[in-house]
Amino acid sequence: METAWVAERLKARFGQAVEGVQSPGGDEAVVVSASALPDVCRFLRDEPDLRFEMLNCITAVDYLQTDAKKAAKTSWQPHLELLYHLSSLTHHARLVLKVLLPRWRDDVPGRLPQVPSVTGVWKAADWHEREVYDLSGVEFTGHPDLRRILCPEDWEGHPLRKDYQMPKEYHGIRVR
Amino acid sequence: MSEDRESLAAAGEVRTEELLINMGPQHPSTHGVLRVVLRTDGELVLDAVPHIGYLHRCAEKIGENVTARQWIPYTDRMDYLAGMNMNLGWSLTVEKLLGLQVTEKARHLRVLIAELGRIASHLVAAGTYGLDLGSFTPFMYCFREREKILNLFEAVCGARLTYSYITIGGMMADLPPGWLEECEAFLDQFNPVIDDLHDLLSTNAIFIKRTAAVGVLSREDALDYGCTGPVLRGSGVDWDLRRDGDPFYTRMYEGYDFETAVCREGRYPQNPPCPDVPPEAVLGDCWHRFFVRMVEVAQSIRLVRQAIDRYRHAEGDIGRPIKLNDKLPPGEVYLETECPKGQMGFLVVGQGEAVPWRARARSSSFCNLSALRHLCRNCLIADVPAIVGSLDIVLGEVDR
Numbered sequence: 001m002e003t004a005w006v007a008e009r010l011k012a013r014f015g016q017a018v019e020g021v022q023s024p025g026g027d028e029a030v031v032v033s034a035s036a037l038p039d040v041c042r043f044l045r046d047e048p049d050l051r052f053e054m055l056n057c058i059t060a061v062d063y064l065q066t067d068a069k070k071a072a073k074t075s076w077q078p079h080l081e082l083l084y085h086l087s088s089l090t091h092h093a094r095l096v097l098k099v100l101l102p103r104w105r106d107d108v109p110g111r112l113p114q115v116p117s118v119t120g121v122w123k124a125a126d127w128h129e130r131e132v133y134d135l136s137g138v139e140f141t142g143h144p145d146l147r148r149i150l151c152p153e154d155w156e157g158h159p160l161r162k163d164y165q166m167p168k169e170y171h172g173i174r175v176r
Numbered sequence: 177m178s179e180d181r182e183s184l185a186a187a188g189e190v191r192t193e194e195l196l197i198n199m200g201p202q203h204p205s206t207h208g209v210l211r212v213v214l215r216t217d218g219e220l221v222l223d224a225v226p227h228i229g230y231l232h233r234c235a236e237k238i239g240e241n242v243t244a245r246q247w248i249p250y251t252d253r254m255d256y257l258a259g260m261n262m263n264l265g266w267s268l269t270v271e272k273l274l275g276l277q278v279t280e281k282a283r284h285l286r287v288l289i290a291e292l293g294r295i296a297s298h299l300v301a302a303g304t305y306g307l308d309l310g311s312f313t314p315f316m317y318c319f320r321e322r323e324k325i326l327n328l329f330e331a332v333c334g335a336r337l338t339y340s341y342i343t344i345g346g347m348m349a350d351l352p353p354g355w356l357e358e359c360e361a362f363l364d365q366f367n368p369v370i371d372d373l374h375d376l377l378s379t380n381a382i383f384i385k386r387t388a389a390v391g392v393l394s395r396e397d398a399l400d401y402g403c404t405g406p407v408l409r410g411s412g413v414d415w416d417l418r419r420d421g422d423p424f425y426t427r428m429y430e431g432y433d434f435e436t437a438v439c440r441e442g443r444y445p446q447n448p449p450c451p452d453v454p455p456e457a458v459l460g461d462c463w464h465r466f467f468v469r470m471v472e473v474a475q476s477i478r479l480v481r482q483a484i485d486r487y488r489h490a491e492g493d494i495g496r497p498i499k500l501n502d503k504l505p506p507g508e509v510y511l512e513t514e515c516p517k518g519q520m521g522f523l524v525v526g527q528g529e530a531v532p533w534r535a536r537a538r539s540s541s542f543c544n545l546s547a548l549r550h551l552c553r554n555c556l557i558a559d560v561p562a563i564v565g566s567l568d569i570v571l572g573e574v575d576r
Contacts, residue, residue: 025507025526026273053399056512057521057538085510085521085538089399089415094422096510124402127546135236150229150575159237 001093003028006050014040022098029083029096034115037099038142041121044086044095052086052095055122058129059083060136064103064162078103080113082138101138103161117143135160192218197557201230205308205561208571212548212564216557224552224560226545231575239535244270244524245344245500247535251522252338254537255573257300260293260329261515262573263342269522270344272424273509274498281490282346283428288483289332289342291476292359296325297516298469298476301568305466306377308565309386314376321369324362331355346495356484363477367448370474378467379451387463388456391551391563395460401550402543405518406472407567409438410465417514425513431486434479437471439464444471448478462566469516469568501530510536517541517568537576541569 003021007030010018017036022029032040044052064078065071084097105111112133117140118125129140130149137158140146148155157164166176200211209230215223235254239247244266251266252259264286271278278286303318326336331352333341341348377383393403398411408415416436418429435445439459444450450471457463504526512521518540525534544567551563 025505026509027507029508055402056519057510057523057536059510059523059534059536059538061525061534083508083510083523085523089413089420092420096508122402123397123400123550124543124546127542128402131542148229150232152229159234160240 001050001088001091001095003030003095006030006044006095009047009050010040010043013043027096029098031098031100034099034101037097038116038118038121040097041084041118044097045121049091050088051090052088052093054087054089055118055124055128056085056087057083058125058132059085060132060138060160062103062136062160062162066162080136080138082115082132084118112137112139114139114141116141117146119143134158137161194222199560201227205564207304207564207569210545210564210569210571210574212552212560214552214557214560219556219558221552221555221557221560224549226548228542228545228571228574231571233576235537235576236535239532239537241531243501243530244504244532244535245498245502247532248343249338249340251537252340253572254539254576255297255515255517255520255541255570256337257570258293258297258516259335259337259339260289260342261297261513262520263340264290265511265513265515265520266522266524267342267344268425268428268513269509269511269524270504272422272511273504273507273524273526274344274502276345276498278346279490279492279495281487281492282494284483284487284490285347285351285494286342287428287432288359288480288487289329289347291479291483292325292328294476294516295473295480296322296329298473299325301469301516302373302377302466302473305565305568306383308561309383311376311380311383314373317369317372317376321366324366328355328359328362331358343497345497348497350494351487356488359480359484363480366477370470373470374451378463378470379454384454384456384463386562387466387566388454388461389458390462390559391555391566392458393460393547393551397547397550398460401547403518403547404540404543405514405516406437406465406468407518407544407547409436410468410566411460412439412464414438414440417512417519421514422511425511429479432479432482434475437468437475439468444468445475448474450474462562465566465568503528503530504532510538512538515540517570517573518544520573539573539576541567541571541573545569545574 007021017033019031061081065074080101082099086095101113105113134148195216197214201209211227213225251262299318299322303315306314333339395411508525510523512519521538523536527533
């Protein structure tokens with residue numbers, strides 16, 4: 001199943017919410033807007049000619065160049081990307097969905113960007129979204145139980161953010 | 177019956193005191209540092225909430241701070257019972273980004289090593305599963321055989337658990353002289369052991385009582401929770417990435433003859449022959465998840481034998497790995513491989529530097545474990561170890 005064909009199929013149904021195909025080299029990805037994500041996912045799962053029954057993985061990639069010299073040369077603005085890797089067992093197909101987000105909501109550092117949860121579409125999203133929230137700091141609205149999963153509950157910050165500062169100590173234990 | 181009791185309890189007619197029990201993180205049946213909080217009513221488990229993260233070692237953050245090849249040793253510490261398969265997953269992912277193809281000889285060597293790794297991992301799964309259910313002998317049988325595989329691996333790369341042998345662009349070294357003969361000798365004496373394990377576990381009346389119709393995971397739920405590997409096939413889904421995966425991965429198994437371990441019309445593949453499914457077993461229960469692994473071991477032996485033959489006849493060398501600081505081109509590649517525990521996925525994002533912009537590990541055990549709460553609802557306390565064991569998780573991979 002060609003990514004471009006899936007993108008056309010989604011565009012015909014969701015219009016502006018599907019922003020097109022991105023191919024940064026390697027895998028191609030269909031870029032969709034955050035607000036339409038659950039509907040797009042349900043469509044991808046339920047349409048007979050698509051049938052993406054399985055959500056394999058959710059990943060957040062933080063695009064922020066902390067090195068000022070390199071930052072001057074980078075082509076992109078700071079942002080976050082969410083990658084959803086899906087597979088269809090019926091059609092032997094794989095698909096990557098991409099959602100582009102600001103690093104902080106309303107550009108206020110500390111306010112996490114929001115994305116609607118897809119736990120209603122695939123139960124696998126439950127733990128994956130918790131992990132992304134925990135490590136990359138993305139808030140999934142509508143998630144039934146959004147709390148940290150790998151780090152302790154009282155941990156501060158989101159370690160996979162590029163500007164993350166590791167604390168000096170945790171409950172009196174020196175960590176660095 | 178359990179539902180009746182719950183509804184009665186809900187109606188306030190029968191009220192036994194609910195008890196919260198912490199199973200783990202230091203419980204031998206949780207296969208590592210897993211904590212499950214059980215809400216129980218007598219012997220009945222009303223809810224089981226898994227808590228993970230005790231073995232979190234920031235593998236992905238480390239991956240953003242070392243070069244792609246330097247991350248290899250961190251991958252085999254994820255699923256430390258199948259380090260070879262973890263190395264292979266990351267190597268293939270980066271190779272796909274680099275557009276690199278290993279030599280024919282290296283391809284066969286990889287199949288040989290990866291399938292031996294699968295046997296070793298499944299032996300631990302089978303042995304400890306017996307132990308969970310109160311049977312000690314199979315554990316000793318399994319670990320005796322696994323020890324022989326570890327000896328073979330040690331001869332190949334010097335390590336017994338964390339190999340870093342398969343690496344980006346090839347392997348660290350070729351096989352030492354006489355290794356193939358030793359491997360063949362191992363396989364010859366290993367075949368009867370599988371029959372022993374079938375006698376001791378798969379067809380054992382007590383074992384069947386403990387596992388059949390316990391923790392039934394339907395096909396739909398298995399897909400919904402993203403379960404993969406033996407857990408998915410145990411629910412009757414004919415899906416194996418070695419056959420159905422990304423072409424970049426399946427190319428490795430091109431020309432190999434093997435069957436996927438899945439129950440078709442009430443029977444498992446009979447080449448080589450294996451026992452029948454007991455009438456008590458229900459598709460998707462603990463027994464099936466266990467049995468899929470046993471069938472896979474037999475299939476892996478077939479693959480290893482073929483790989484030995486092909487490796488012997490392949491011309492050329494095993495190629496050369498990339499350099500430690502070779503740069504990655506810009507791009508994103510996500511690739512899943514069929515590891516013993518399930519589909520292990522790696523994502524690499526390159527930005528023109530040797531250090532990946534992002535290194536992501538999608539753990540199969542993580543997804544398989546997320547189904548635990550669903551499986552443990554309204555089971556008995558004694559069934560919880562049976563269900564956890566049948567999922568065959570490794571906490572190093574769950575927590576990364």
